[in-house]
Amino acid sequence: MSGQRVAVLGAGSWGTTFAKILADGGADVAVWARRPELAREIRESKRNSDYLPGINLPRSLWASSRLDEVLEGREQVYVSVPSQSLRENLAAVRALLPDDAVVVSLMKGVEKGTRFRMSEVLEQELGVGPERIAVASGPNLALEIAREQPTAAVIASENHDTATRVALVATNPYFRSFVNTDVIGTEFGGVLKNLIAVAIGIVDGVGYGENTKASIITRGLAEMTDFAVAFGAQADTLRGLAGLGDLIATCGSSLSRNNTAGRLLGQGYSFSEVIKQMNQTAEGLSSVAPVLELALERGVEMPIVSQVAEVLAGTLAPRDIAPHLTTDPMPQGE
Ligand SMILES: NC(=O)c1ccc[n+]([C@@H]2O[C@H](COP(=O)([O-])OP(=O)(O)OC[C@H]3O[C@@H](n4cnc5c(N)ncnc54)[C@H](O)[C@@H]3O)[C@@H](O)[C@H]2O)c1
Numbered sequence: 001m002s003g004q005r006v007a008v009l010g011a012g013s014w015g016t017t018f019a020k021i022l023a024d025g026g027a028d029v030a031v032w033a034r035r036p037e038l039a040r041e042i043r044e045s046k047r048n049s050d051y052l053p054g055i056n057l058p059r060s061l062w063a064s065s066r067l068d069e070v071l072e073g074r075e076q077v078y079v080s081v082p083s084q085s086l087r088e089n090l091a092a093v094r095a096l097l098p099d100d101a102v103v104v105s106l107m108k109g110v111e112k113g114t115r116f117r118m119s120e121v122l123e124q125e126l127g128v129g130p131e132r133i134a135v136a137s138g139p140n141l142a143l144e145i146a147r148e149q150p151t152a153a154v155i156a157s158e159n160h161d162t163a164t165r166v167a168l169v170a171t172n173p174y175f176r177s178f179v180n181t182d183v184i185g186t187e188f189g190g191v192l193k194n195l196i197a198v199a200i201g202i203v204d205g206v207g208y209g210e211n212t213k214a215s216i217i218t219r220g221l222a223e224m225t226d227f228a229v230a231f232g233a234q235a236d237t238l239r240g241l242a243g244l245g246d247l248i249a250t251c252g253s254s255l256s257r258n259n260t261a262g263r264l265l266g267q268g269y270s271f272s273e274v275i276k277q278m279n280q281t282a283e284g285l286s287s288v289a290p291v292l293e294l295a296l297e298r299g300v301e302m303p304i305v306s307q308v309a310e311v312l313a314g315t316l317a318p319r320d321i322a323p324h325l326t327t328d329p330m331p332q333g334e
């Protein structure tokens with residue numbers, strides 16, 4: 001669907017890549033960058049050299065650090081800032097959001113303290129009903145997509161028409177969007193795979209091999225599914241692009257920041273040293289605590305995520321992380 005007027009808020013690796021996806025699908029795209037110098041680089045040089053080195057952005061892409069300029073007249077607004085900064089960023093957006101604009105979360109985190117999903121924060125802060133909210137998720141490593149490698153994603157909205165409208169715009173020759181109405185499953189899939197990817201990074205850093213990783217990925221998917229279903233998700237969603245698909249991509253790639261953070265922990269760096277070394281967002285590190293609080297609330301056991309939390313806290317040595325997932329000596333059903 002060409003010619004749609006859309007905005008992307010956030011010019012990190014994913015916001016910029018998604019802006020390229022939309023522009024390559026024929027949309028008229030304006031990007032909001034927090035820093036004026038980054039907006040200028042995108043607008044004038046068609047580059048984002050810090051986040052997407054070597055990538056030429058579409059000539060049609062326009063960018064500004066002024067929200068009013070970016071949001072004016074936009075029919076769809078895609079949001080891609082670090083999850084823990086979403087609420088503070090939305091304060092300025094509400095008054096500028098065009099009536100009837102659909103808002104799409106590209107983020108994969110849970111808010112610390114409140115434990116809300118990103119679509120819930122969007123609803124609360126923008127005063128927009130769920131029929132105008134969508135979320136995008138799936139196996140979407142930004143740099144691969146920026147290089148135009150064929151990729152699929154899923155767009156979820158409680159309103160099927162909204163999901164379809166967004167998916168028609170977020171589709172181009174190298175990027176295909178599927179749709180569903182399971183917002184909870186799609187969002188939690190993206191959050192939880194980050195935590196399993198941290199676990200995979202940890203065992204990789206320790207030097208464990210493929211058996212350990214396959215055991216953690218497989219049991220991780222079971223853990224993700226139990227958690228998401230307890231909150232109302234469809235189990236099928238977790239077997240799809242937003243669950244298994246994203247788990248495979250994130251656990252298998254050194255491009256993943258969550259995987260990288262885990263690897264550093266496995267190599268013996270402390271949590272604070274890892275934070276210092278990461279110059280991009282590793283959402284999993286902030287989502288561990290709220291996810292475990294939510295799990296406790298619903299009585300869901302999350303042995304892998306709990307072990308990740310212990311490694312982060314320095315109370316479990318990385319080499320002691322184990323995929324057997326239970327302290328009960330009796331054999332458990334899979
Ligand atoms: N990069 C990917 O491959 C990818 C893919 C799918 C989803 N995501 C999700 O997209 C979201 C954004 O991640 P990213 O990869 O673009 O991160 P990033 O670290 O590449 O970029 C984050 C951007 O947000 C800006 N920023 C930092 N703090 C901010 C604040 N307080 N207010 C406003 N802007 C701020 C940074 O300057 C940067 O431009 C995350 O939730 C992530 O899980 C990322």
Ligand SMILES: O=P(O)(O)OC[C@H](O)CO
Nearest residue numbers: 138139140141256257258
């Ligand atoms: O780099 P990560 O670990 O944030 O993962 C990026 C995407 O979520 C992969 O789908």
